[in-house]
Amino acid sequence: MTNTTMVLRNANVIDVETGHITLKNIMIKNGRIASVENTKAQEEKLNTDVVVLDLQGKWVIPGLIDMHVHIKEGYAPLFTASGVTTVRNTGGNVHELKDMIHASMEAPVPRVISADRIIDGPSGLWGETSPWSMNAESPEAAKKEVRRQVEAGADFIKVYGWLPKEVMEAVVEEAKIYNKEVSCDLVYSKDVTAIDAAKMGIQWNEHASGILQDIYPEWTMQADANVWNSIQWEQPDLEKIEQVCKVLIENKVIICPTMVLLDQAKLLENYWYPKNEVTTKLEENDGLVNQWKYFLSHTASLESLGRQATMNKAIAKVYFDLGGQIVAGTDTPAGIFTIPGMALHRELELFVEIGMTEIDALRAATINAAKALKRPELGVIKEGAIADIVILDENPLVNIKYTQKINRVIKGGKIYTQNELFEEVPDGETVLKNLESFMKLFESTIS
Structure with missing residues (x-):
């Protein structure tokens, strides 16, 4: 689990419960959302140990x-x-x-x-x-x-x-x-x-x-x-x-x-x-x-x-x-x-x-x-939720196609670019080896 404290500053947060968009700072600790606060309220709490990402002009939705x-x-x-x-x-x-x-x-x-x-x-x-x-x-x-x-x-x-x-x-x-x-x-x-x-x-x-x-x-x-x-x-x-x-x-x-x-x-x-x-x-x-x-x-x-x-x-x-x-x-x-x-x-x-x-x-x-x-820690951006967040370049409430305008993705508190995630795609040889290992394991468990 990542131990980095991160703050997403000046984010246009889409509250999927209310449908409202508000300018917020989102603090993430240990893979979870620690707070979602008005931008001015959190400015005073930031220190040099915090990774700050300015999302001015970006929109965020839950993963x-x-x-x-x-x-x-x-x-x-x-x-x-x-x-x-x-x-x-x-x-x-x-x-x-x-x-x-x-x-x-x-x-x-x-x-x-x-x-x-x-x-x-x-x-x-x-x-x-x-x-x-x-x-x-x-x-x-x-x-x-x-x-x-x-x-x-x-x-x-x-x-x-x-x-x-x-x-x-x-x-x-x-x-x-x-x-x-x-x-x-x-x-x-x-x-x-x-x-x-x-x-x-x-x-x-x-x-x-x-x-x-x-x-x-x-x-x-x-x-x-x-x-x-x-x-x-x-x-x-x-x-x-x-x-x-x-x-x-x-x-x-x-x-x-x-x-x-x-x-x-x-x-x-x-x-x-x-x-x-x-x-x-x-x-x-x-x-x-x-x-x-x-x-x-x-x-x-x-x-x-x-x-x-x-x-x-x-x-x-x-x-x-x-x-x-x-x-x-x-x-x-x-x-x-x-x-x-x-x-x-x-x-x-x-x-x-x-x-x-x-x-x-x-x-x-x-x-x-x-x-x-029955997983209340997913699908929302609020305190205590798992920090799964999608950062978008456009507002999807204007056009739902804008959910595809992905800037970065945060999974469990770790931020990724799309290219970084593409690098995690395994090669064909690795996939084949893993499939062969699985088949052997399954045959032994089912017999």
Whole structure:
């Protein structure tokens, strides 16, 4: 942990709670915010042992939180370089991510809150059981897997839509014993709808999934063309959406719509791709870029997702307007060009495009995300909070795209330039060696 005392002077602090901007001095000690005071009040307290950074003409926001990613060490620093200082990893392997999960507060990678491997039903959307997914054939097998994940250190449990209803219920029952929340991805579900999952006690709904199955019981991703064509995808039935959303709100479901995932699929060859320092660095990652290009050359599955984009946005807006808990996430690096870190900025743009204000979009990736995680020390700039701060060259309340105008990033009290974070990206050989070590470790733990 850094022991340096730092003061950010003359900062235009955006208070995400109130939406107000005030000129403040922010004092940081031992990785946390020690005080946020009017500029004159703190001037008298400064001494020669304090590192002072004058931020006149700059704006500061809390470190951003991407609430739906699948992170790997090979591109983890790109999140931080994009101002994303915390991620919620919604499926992976906690053994593979252990170095990041247990990293120091000021580490150049984002803070990782993680599920372990996804629990799916036979024969598994992602194929056979692996270090990253497990296909449970019975309630007993599912409960055993929950216990294994709890012991491994999973923060929450993730279930997929091919899981039969009775097996999904078993997961929820077992998770409750260990006080673990459950997250669901029901995009490909044929057996469980969003309302079913909510009534089981599943707190988190990823992609606003399963709602379409509630509205259109005859529809699934596997439905024939006649069913698909019977739905007016570009004219969402807001009344039906509202009926489902009200039930989810009654059950206190948190929705992470990942609009960027579906929006990119709809745009296809015209996908969103900003030209900046992060994307320039990203282009060195041949694995990711080639993966996206490969998906783009096989458009059928992308088109089925893209067709739902307008509906997905309508659900997000209705849920927000009704007072439901909604948070910002991206599913990086799924789909096409969901750029680590930068995709969250696109998600914020989409929140504003659907009719939310800039401050409400920011809240979905800061204070509201932190509240959903029950982590009050994140997502705010106030005394006692972890010093995760993004310094911006422009005011994002004027234009949400200005969240991309990143000057520097503070992670756990340590200040970084983007170039310093790019230098932390590991080379391919290191990533491969670490993956091989993980595979050996996992095989020994699972046997």
